Amino acid sequence: MTETTQAASRTGALPPEPAGRPSFDAWRFVGRYGALLVLLVLVVGVSIAEPETFPTKSNLINVLNQSALTAVIAIGLTFPLVAGEFDLSVGYTASLSGVVAAELLVQGLPLPVAFAAAMVAGAFVGLVNGLVITRLGVNALVATLGVGTIVVGMNYLIASGLPVTVPDPEPFLNLTLGKALGLPYPIYVMVAVGVLLWVLLNRTVSGQSMQAVGGNSVAARLSGIRVDRIRVLVFVVAGAAAAVTGVLLASRTGSAAVDGADGYLLSAFAACFFGSAVLRDGQFHVLGTLVGVVTVSVGFNAIALIGLGTYYQYLFQGLLLILGVGVSTVARRRALA
């Protein structure tokens, strides 16, 4: 045993997976760190362009606060993607959860109960997604599109198509507007969800099983992993996380619109895919998704500060996604060649 088990030396500040490469490889470097580089360039560039407004403490808090809702739903969406599945229903599920929470508050239930019920509703949608996929053998894309459409219908059914406005909304509004130690609550929620789900994915039997299923489901099954259970579980996680985003969104205004959170679907996907190009070779992971969300937020913030029209946000987000994923894909291919 000579060269076999030398522990990787290049760990540094970047978790998880230390790279065990002996020599520097430019393409591999771009493949792994290119997306982070984009964020860095963006931060430095905007700091130079807008030194008065961008690099300030209050703007940093603002950016993170703006990121929080997308981050929570996107980190949840990361789970089906890790397991090699797809979930098109998360946006609708978030809307449903907002409506459920608001409706229960209207009926006078306490906030914690309403919040919990909304999360149960979100998890339940995920469970249905998972069962349709594993038991009926429906492709995930079709299953979640179908279930998502039913969820839209249920939203209208519950709310009769109108926004559900919470009377006496103070405590509810406080959920997103309140602060502790100078930081808005949503930032804490984002960090808590991020840590919790990072631990779930990287430090539990279920989480590692999800990665195994996504990597090679046949090999996973032959390794004694109960693949169908794991498939159901990833959708439950995505549904519950979507519910948190839905409730927080409704609390911003004190009322839940039936289609309020639908738009989060696309930003969540964009963040996950951009994040898959961060640090790991094209694999989805929690930290990457978080970096993806923050990168988009920094871009949006810069566009607002520089004073460009909001439509530039779409151009930016689309370009970012294609560049981030495209460049790292090309880089990986070069690194392998």
Add this chain to the structure above:
Amino acid sequence: MPDVAGGVRAPLLEVRGLRKHYGGTQALDGVDLSLQRGQVRALVGANGAGKSTLVKILAGLERPEGGEVLVEGRPAAISTPQDATALGLSFIHQELNLVPKFTALQNMALGYGQASRAGFLDRRAVRVRAEQVMSQLQADFPLDREVDRLTVSERWMVSLGRSLMRDARLIAMDEPTASFTDAEVDRLFSVIRDLAAREVGILYISHRLDEVLDIADEITVLRNGRLIGSWARGGLDRDRLTTEIVGAEVERLTAMPAVTSISHDVVLTLRGIERPPRVRGVDLEVRRGEILGIAGLVGSGRTELARVVFGADRPTAGTMLLGTSPYAPKGPYDAIRRGVALVPEERRSQGLLLQESITFNISMATLRDNRGAGHRLLSPGKARAAAREAVERFRIKSQSVSQLTGDLSGGNQQKVVVGRYLRTAPAVLILDEPTVGVDVGARGEIYRIIKGLAEAGTAVLMISSDFDELAICGRVAVMQEGRITTVIEAERATKEYLTQLCYALEGTG
């Protein structure tokens, strides 16, 4: 076709001095072969005799290193499957290459590029042609049925029908009857005779010697990549044919000693295990601390049997015992918990996560063992320690345990998979073709690992098509058409004798 060479019509297909080697083995060593119009030529030989390589070269899937192929007297350069098709050569491989969700008709229309003037597929013309072909084949199932709802032999007919859509002049069939009933075999033979009467040349590859003797006009025997000889119909009998395939004087099969098993040592018992079409009633006892080899020809049902024992597929009949308690695993999860493990045949597609580290791959089947003390969370340190232990114990050559398994050599990849399943501490370990694509050095180490396990009390079942390597076994069971037909002690398990047993008539053992 008026291709006249010296007044005699050139043969439909002629192969001269074909050579091909893979690594250190000479798969084809100067093979000659010819096929006339309307002739049925059988190609027989043991595993590794060179039949598949020859077919692959004709199909344009492999390039020969020497020799030439002539079609109707003209040299033919077949470098892609399209070239083969254009020459009228058609191949029905064991994997049928049908689209399961397409109907029989849609499958037959694939590659039948007869478009109308506007460039659209002329559906009517296709249907008319398909119906014509199917009536010729005496097929009586609806053409609009999806292929995944057809029986195995019906699917086979669809495949054959697809070849006939394009006026194939030569059809090569690889083990066509492997999953057929007797009645289906009879029907196929009448179709083959009918095709031969229409001047189609048939190359018939099979391990089933009785069928070969029945259908072939001429039989060609290959052994170790060399042409042994060709015999016209009636020119040899079954015993002689077996001798030619085996390459040694055939031992009298009646002299088989009955193997007496010591019942208290039996770890795994199989009684009447069935999973049609490939597993057809297997009885077997595996003892503690033994290495039991399973020999058999390709398609004899060995892999399918292993999957049933491991819970990856359910048996349709039969019972299994682990020790003395009933064993009916619902899936690999159950099997592993009960102490049964399988190192699967396809290392890359069924074994490894190529994009993950050695550590991840080693831990996959034993994630629970990586939990830290006193809580349910996984400890990355434990996972790495386990991987380091495996790397050291099995001498896995790698830069670090973080290296991706996709970057390892075949032998080291195999050791990673073996290491993963050994961490489950199995009482019964099944290895399916453990040394395919593994270099000689790593091979020796894998044998060493297997022997060490058996000495420590594990019952090892080793499936192998390389009969030389079955020398490490204490006993060898021979599987033939879904059944274990013979079990012999190691000292008698020579390559020649095992090959002979693989071709033996059932019931002589």
